[in-house]
Amino acid sequence: MESILIPLLILIAVVAGVLLLTRAASKHSQEAKESAAAASTPKEPAELARESAAKLNQEQHRRLYSLIAQGQGMAAIKLYLQATGEGLRASRDAVGALAAHPQPFTQEEPAQSPLADEDDDEPERFPYRYRAIVSKGDVTREVSSNMLNDEIYGRIRTLAKSGDTEGAALALTRHSDINIKQAREFVELMDD
Structure with a gap:
């Protein structure tokens, strides 16, 4: 009987460890899915436009709006992509938001009261x-x-x-x- 007890205890410990690891992994994957869903949730176009405009310097901002005004959407997307290093889809969405919700150029200044x-x-x-x-x-x-x-x-x-x-x-x-x-x-x- 004693010869079976030790392997049985080891087997129970291994099963408990596997169950704990499985539970932790599923919890981690659920959190990853939730954060990915939150990250992929589209932003409001006006908010996206404000954030996108803040990533440009004054010259890039001027050139981008010049291209938008001339109806050269592809060139504007290319300019935004090169200026920010974001992906093609993000650049397309940003330029679309900037065209729909024009933003003035604002320079980051130190916070004042x-x-x-x-x-x-x-x-x-x-x-x-x-x-x-x-x-x-x-x-x-x-x-x-x-x-x-x-x-x-x-x-x-x-x-x-x-x-x-x-x-x-x-x-x-x-x-x-x-x-x-x-x-x-x-x-x-x-x-x-």
């Missing part, structure tokens, strides 16, 4: 014009400026919605070429 941005004497000028339109009934107001962008306009809207209409009007005059009276009229329409 939001208060430091508001304390600047001179607002930053962007290489594009930003249009903001508000309307209420028959009244419509428009502001077009190369000193506005989504972030600044969002801060102005937040000020207006929180009840600080004077602060919103002052911020709007600081980032556009309109006077305080026009800015107050614009902010009053934005308030609702």
Whole structure:
């Protein structure tokens, strides 16, 4: 009986070890499948466009949009592929997103506190014009400026919605070429 007990214990230990290894391997493969599925989930086109534009320097960005504007999609994909080193499919998707959702060139800058941005004497000028339109009934107001962008306009809207209409009007005059009276009229329409 003793001669069978030792091999039986070894056999049980080996079976338990195999079961543990099999369970760990299946858990690892399941995690790998989930991460691959998450990685292959397509991004929103606007988000993809922002990320893709951030990978280009100013000259590459200019040339890429020049090719897109000329209808030379294949050349734009080739340029993006060479500039970023991404694959052909990723480059095709990126150029498609950039064409559908144009992105201004933004240079990575060191992070600043939001208060430091508001304390600047001179607002930053962007290489594009930003249009903001508000309307209420028959009244419509428009502001077009190369000193506005989504972030600044969002801060102005937040000020207006929180009840600080004077602060919103002052911020709007600081980032556009309109006077305080026009800015107050614009902010009053934005308030609702």
